[in-house]
Amino acid sequence: MAEFRMPILGADMKAGKLVAWRKHPGDEVHRGDIIADVETDKAVIEVEAFVDGVLERTLVEPGETVPVGTILAIIRLEGEPALAEMPAGPPAEAGAPIVARPPAVPLQPPVRLRVPEAGGVRISPLARNLAARLGVDIATVTGSGPGGRIQQRDIEQAAAAMARPAPAAPSEEVPDRQMRMRQAIAAAMARSHRDIPHFHLFTTIDMSRTLTWLASENETRSVADRLLYAILLIKAVACALREVPELNAIWVEDKVVLKPDVHVGMAIVLRGGGLVAPALHHTDRQSLDGLMHDFRDLVQRARAGSLRSSELSDPTITITNLGEQGVEAVFGLIYPPQVALVGFGKIVERPWSVDGQIMSRPLMTATLAADHRALDGFRGSVFLATIDRLLQEPDKL
Amino acid sequence: MLKMTYREAVRSALREALRNDPRVFIMGEDVGRYGGYYAVTHGLLEEFGPERIRDTPLSEAAYVGAGIGAAVNGMRPIVEVTTINFSLLALDQILNSAATIRYMSGGQLNIPLVVRMATGAGRQLAAQHSHSLEGWYAHIPGISVLTPATVADARGLLLAALNEPDPVFIFEHATLYPLEGEVDEDTGPAKIGEATVRRAGDQVTLVTYGGSLGKTMEAAGQLADEGIEAEVIDLRSLRPLDMATILASVEKTHRAVVVDEAWRTGSFAGEVGAQIMEGGFDLLDWPVQRVCSAEVPMPYAKHLEEAALPQAGTIVQVVKEMFQ
Amino acid sequence: MTDEEIRSTVLRLLSDIAPEADLASIEPNVNIRDQLDIDSMDFLNFVIAVDKELHVDIPERDYPKLATLDACMVYLSERLKAAGRARPTD
């Protein structure tokens, strides 16, 4: 029995359409006879037989498109008995009989890297730039790149390690990492205090509307989708920045540079001491659910020490929410090169006059530390008032 | 040592080859009776006769193809394609036959062929007669590409090419023919594939070849007056490319500028820059710079042509920016 | 679930939230948040984990009832009994 398969009729043909049979079961077939018409992407081509015999049976109907190599018909060679019935079993493998190909060996000859004999630190320009920004001392970093070259991830890990004390590190190592992180924070805070003429403002915000709206909102949500009130604070700050853009800026080379995008940095306390303030990117454009998702992710990664350098280095303003730790008001230092720091204290039930009536209300102190070089007190107070107003219409956040 | 011009140095190598090897013969437009488009083959017809100094019809594809066939069949032809601008008509023969037949035949055929052609701009010949396309040829595996910049190399590299079993293409910058220089007639063929440090320096590496060597040396002189010691490397061959010499220099200087008369985009300078980055990333204190021709069909007017071409002043300015 | 099973589940979920904390020496009647340095994000993640693992949906108003480990045990066993799944310790 000879198999008549869908032929390959061109250098890049993968499948063909059987247009018509020119021979039918029972017809005699001779070498060179046209047995079928097949349509390729070019046109219809007459397909010849390469054996002598009788067409036993066709397996594919005209109009069908099948991959090359598919059995189209069975030809009984001269002298062979007729087949009682078709051989059972799966249709022949669809593709053309793949001729065993030798494995392709990657042949890009490795480029021999010429490495400077003299010692000195080998570091990529990107990594050198990043180290400067994150205050990482490259001398202390071992490079994971070829030939020990220091790369971006080496700096990121060093920065994160500085920010996260190793959990179960052997005793003598903990103080070392702790000390390095303290040094980094110390350097930043010293620079902040030395260079930035701070002024501080605070206001008290009635949180009742925010909290009642949140409680009813969370009632309608499944457990996993519940929101924290901190998210509303973050969104309020982000939206307020739209109205007071001077605060969404950095101070570089003696002039304020307004930032087009709003990336609010959230101070995250790390267990066992230490603090990082990674950014929630495009905070103003995010939904509350988006912010909740991103904030949860940031907290997890901050604690695991795997924050990306961009998250660490590009917040345009920072929020510190020490209310959790029971503090009522925060008068903090700005993270350079930012020009503002927003602080939220804890929510306390207190007497509050509403339309002349004294009532008990959940009150929260919001503070603003700002760089007097970049803006004046008037704009700072407009900012805090805007936050207060936005929190009174939580449904619009 | 003998004082001679670049063209005389080429001629002396041709004459030596014709005398020593009966298989050698020269083919090209006006190489015989006219004495050569650049007078390189002047006098050879009288000495060696029309059989071996063959003027061809204006048929670049045919006489380059014929050179390939004759080389396969036991001869040692030296084909002069007048200028690189006319070689475009023979590109198929060069790429699909000369460079490919040895491989395609599974190593059975050798093509010991030398092809010489003038190249480059600087003589107000305008767009069609001023191309610098050696980089195209250097892209092709299967052939060698030589760019003699000095009188000594004009002779030494041609003699070396005649010892190669595979096709060699020699590009002689048109402005170099009248260049005066010293030649020691006893020194034999030069070494193919080795760059030469033409001027030592430890603050910046200037990589160049062929017609741009002069300007680059001039720039190095000006830089020295301003306290910057530049090392000048003459590639002498684009394929094979001597990266070892380049990287050894960059390790010392940490700064590299590649000077190449071709158009910047897709230039051979781009290839050298890429290989410096690949092989010497950690040596670099500054991104590799390139000084190439403006991306414009070569204008006729002198002041425009000079503005389009890389000049010593351009090189000096680019180097100084690397030292802000 | 027996009380013992509830207790070990609660401790496991807490350890997921605060891996560095030493849960063996946790004081059963002292506020969990202070002992384990847990903030509101961590506590919410704990509530979500309880819901996923024990299928007990803790409304926000009940949060104060889970201030300490003992309080958690009492609250959860009542909720599980109410749902017919708690059985008295053997």
Next chain:
Amino acid sequence: MAIQHVPLIRPERGHALALLREMLRIRRFEEKTAELYQMGKIRGFLHLYDGEEAVAVGAIRVLTPEDAIVATYREHGQALVRGLPMGCLMAEMYGKGNGCSRGRGGSMHFFDVAHRFYGGHGIVGSGLAFAVGLALADKLRDEKRVTACLFGDGAVAEGIFHESLNLAALWKLPVLFLCENNLYAMGTGIERALSETDIALKARSYAIPAEVVDGMDVLAVEAATIRAADAVRHGKGPVFLEARTYRFRGHSMADPQLYRSKEEVAEWMKRDPITNFEERLRDWGLLSDSDVRDMEGSISAEIDAAVAFAEAGPWEPVEDLTRYVTSR
């Protein structure tokens, strides 16, 4: 120019059978390669010789082992007649290391220095200049041998045709230009490609003696080639033969042949060089049925052995990828 009809003398039996067998051998070989291509064993491009057998068999058998041959991508028949081992050709089309070009050339690029078979050239017309070069070297060294350059009517429209013929004539080079005019350059008929379709007349304009011959008649091609080769061998400069022939299959395997009618193909098939020559031999009492059976048997055995040789051939090791790029 019309085809010169020279009265054909009856060939000697052995010679006649050899001519028939060579033509039949090409036809069966091409049939097998078509089958293997459709099965995916042979890939890439494949250009078959069916219908033009008389040209290769008539012309190439006349050449001596010292002569050289430059062919094109439709080269299977020429390579077989020249003596390249069938197994090596099949292995080359399989892309195997024991192919005549070590798997690097494929169907379009057979090379065999021992048989002075200087390749299939894939760029239309490029072989002409190459052949001129071979002949130039022979002339410079007074070698009394012929370089036969085979090409199709398509090459006639290329600039290199003009340049090569002019150079060969100008320098009186020992080249036998043999144009297989099969009336089509892929899908373009000759009357739609050439302002002057009389190719031999074109050749005469370069002061090259040119003759037209019936490319479907093996004896006619043989006779013309003997005359031409003799002139070339004796330093009279190049000679041009235009063999008017026809290809029964498409340009290549993917050719739907939209450019010609079935009737035209059928008409030409009546002049099949093999069946016609067979009939003539029977008329002359030189051929018996058993002769044909023996030929078919031995040819089919040779083909099966060639396929086995290719199937068993080793793949060129990938580590040798860059070998032969240069001589180093």
